[in-house]
Amino acid sequence: MRHLENLILNTDSYKASHWLQYPPHTEATFFYVESRGGVYERTLFFGLQAILKEYLGTPVTHAMVDEARDFFAAHGEPFNEAGWRRIVDTFGGRLPLRIRAVPEGTVVPTHHALVTIESTDPDSYWLPSYLETLLLRLWYPVTVATQSWHLKQTIRYYLELSCDDPAAQIGFKLHDFGARGVSSAESAGLGGAAHLVNFLGTDTVSGVLTARAYYHEPMAAFSIPAAEHSTITSWGREREVDAYRNMLRQFAKPGAVVAVVSDSYDIYRAIREHWGKTLRDEVIASGATLVVRPDSGEPVDVVHQCLTLLDETFGHTVNAKGYKVLKHVRLIQGDGINPNSIRAILERVTKGGYSAENLAFGMGGALLQGINRDTQKFALKCSAAKIDGAWIDVFKAPITDPGKQSKRGRLALLHHREFGSWRTVAVPDDVARVDDYVPDAGWEHAMVTVWENGELLQDWTFAQVRGRSEA
Structure with a gap:
């Protein structure tokens, strides 16, 4: 202005x-x-x-x-x-x-x-x-950097508990989805850069540009191709599996990571039938890592159930600390994410025997806007x-x-x-x-x-x- x-x-x-x-x-x-x-x-x-x-x-x-x-x-x-x-x-x-x-x-x-x-x-x-x-x-x-730093310590705790190489994992465990939830472009820039002091993943372009403009950082963070509900539901309910197949064919290459929101209709059916049966072999053959994204329901229960269903279909290995690591697939939870829910989700999944490395979080308004000067x-x-x-x-x-x-x-x-x-x-x-x-x-x-x-x-x-x- x-x-x-x-x-x-x-x-x-x-x-x-x-x-x-x-x-x-x-x-x-x-x-x-x-x-x-x-x-x-x-x-x-x-x-x-x-x-x-x-x-x-x-x-x-x-x-x-x-x-x-x-x-x-x-x-x-x-x-x-x-x-x-x-x-x-x-x-x-x-x-x-x-x-x-x-x-x-x-x-x-x-x-x-x-x-x-x-x-x-x-x-x-x-x-x-x-x-x-x-x-x-x-x-x-x-305050954004402070909250993000403390969330990093929470996530680090569960990674050290359940993951063989926590340091290699932690940078991409909390992704910034907050650009649309803040009051201004300047807030997105300053807040987005503040989060990136602690993490390497973001969809807030303004934060990356702020780190470049004021802190000499050519590229502070990274993102991946990801679906939104409009790109899935525009195929129609009867062609939901075709929408998922299109995501694989467009983006699933060896070593790539692709995220697909899968709760447009029935997240559990999407995992059991579409990902777990119809597209299972194509996911594995692609050489990519599929990241399934639930986006509704009670986060703690939904995440645990989805991990269990993915495990039934794609299987797992057991790491040196005795925790299960899913093959070919991961999960990202971006709905209802805040400091309390992050801790509760990680507590549930690790107690269920799953490594925290199976899971990433996306945080929006609670990350960049759910604070004030009195925080x-x-x-x-x-x-x-x-x-x-x-x-x-x-x-x-x-x-x-x-x-x-x-x-x-x-x-x-x-x-x-x-x-x-x-x-x-x-x-x-x-x-x-x-x-x-x-x-x-x-x-x-x-x-x-x-x-x-x-x-x-x-x-x-x-x-x-x-x-x-x-x-």
């Missing part, structure tokens, strides 16, 4: 008045972003680099200031025209900010600072607050201000909700090299810059400066992000 390209208007209305609300002689402000708890006890940090490149990479212009001035005049808010003109004239439109953050892909316990934002120009002390609306939206890719209780708060040459702590401590008490001081996130512990600490006032702070023995800075005065200082690749998430 081209009318949203003006950075100055990418904010909340009331932000336009905040430059008049700080104490006289304010020279700098310091803000931080944290997850104040939530569903998961750890977060996987991802997405800031894409936001910085997309929105802060374009300098502010006088034309943008003109547009914002006219908008806020009609909108009923005061506007800091002089302050924005100064940014254009003095800094070439590049924002006088320093942003520090944990390297993307890092998994950090909640209740710690993940990002800090500070002004670097005394006359632009108001700028970090102005950008809160824009920068706090990183809650979305972080991980994300907040961006001011923790320090420099007034009359001295730093003061800035914080809130509401008696009605102790969980919303904010941190105070200029903050650094520390990580212990030996023990893996984390600490968010306030830097002493006599330290000029946070990154000049020298931690105690054994501790090291966990944040690095990623953006300063309009320049991106760290440009992570997707491979680096993935490597950290695995570590």
Whole structure:
């Protein structure tokens, strides 16, 4: 949407008045972003680099200031025209900010600072607050990546329980079906890329393109030919088997994988009669792996029954851990998939003697849209201000909700090299810059400066992000 390209208007209305609300002689402000708890006890940090490149990479212009001035005049808010003109004239439109953050892909316990934002120009002390609306939206890719990472740990558990080579299997066990279930193309891109930090399969093209555009990844994920209900039901109920045969003849080649939704009428009959009798020899002779997709019913029961029926027809081998691995066929469940159902399905099938490698999941709205900012209780708060040459702590401590008490001081996130512990600490006032702070023995800075005065200082690749998430 081209009318949203003006950075100055990418904010909340009331932000336009905040430059008049700080104490006289304010020279700098310091803000931080944290997850104040939530569903998961750890977060996987991802997405800031894409936001910085997309929105802060374009300098502010006088034309943008003109547009914002006219908008806020009609909108009923005061506007800091002089302050924005100064940014254009003095800094070439590049924002006088320093942003520090944990390297993307890092998994950090909640209740710690993940990002800090500070002004670097005394006359632009108001700028970090102005950008809160824009920068706090990183809650979305972080939360998608976090949920996806935890789902990976769940799936990994069952693969390690029941599979001979879990590492070779896990990358394609949770496929992103979420593009149609999100609120915008940007959500599909950011959320889709966030999921791909953990997995290698997607049908969300925007996520792959986001990883390419902002993280230097030529091809972040892969997909396979797959049927939808319209391509099966257009053959008619009486010719259902012909629709399946066409899928085999179009796509089933040696070594290939092809997915066919098979519940348009009767999933159990489709497996027993069409796949299990009429087309069985053709499936085997093709040299491909057929992935049958149920798409209705109670997921735990349906998946187990379908695996049992496929086993009766195509048979299985028994792996070194004593679990059954189907021959020629696999199953993908994409209906009703969420963190609870994934665990329940895997528990059922492994207790039934089947390896988790027989099964993959497709996740749509629950993956990319079934979250919000409160899933991980994300907040961006001011923790320090420099007034009359001295730093003061800035914080809130509401008696009605102790969980919303904010941190105070200029903050650094520390990580212990030996023990893996984390600490968010306030830097002493006599330290000029946070990154000049020298931690105690054994501790090291966990944040690095990623953006300063309009320049991106760290440009992570997707491979680096993935490597950290695995570590």
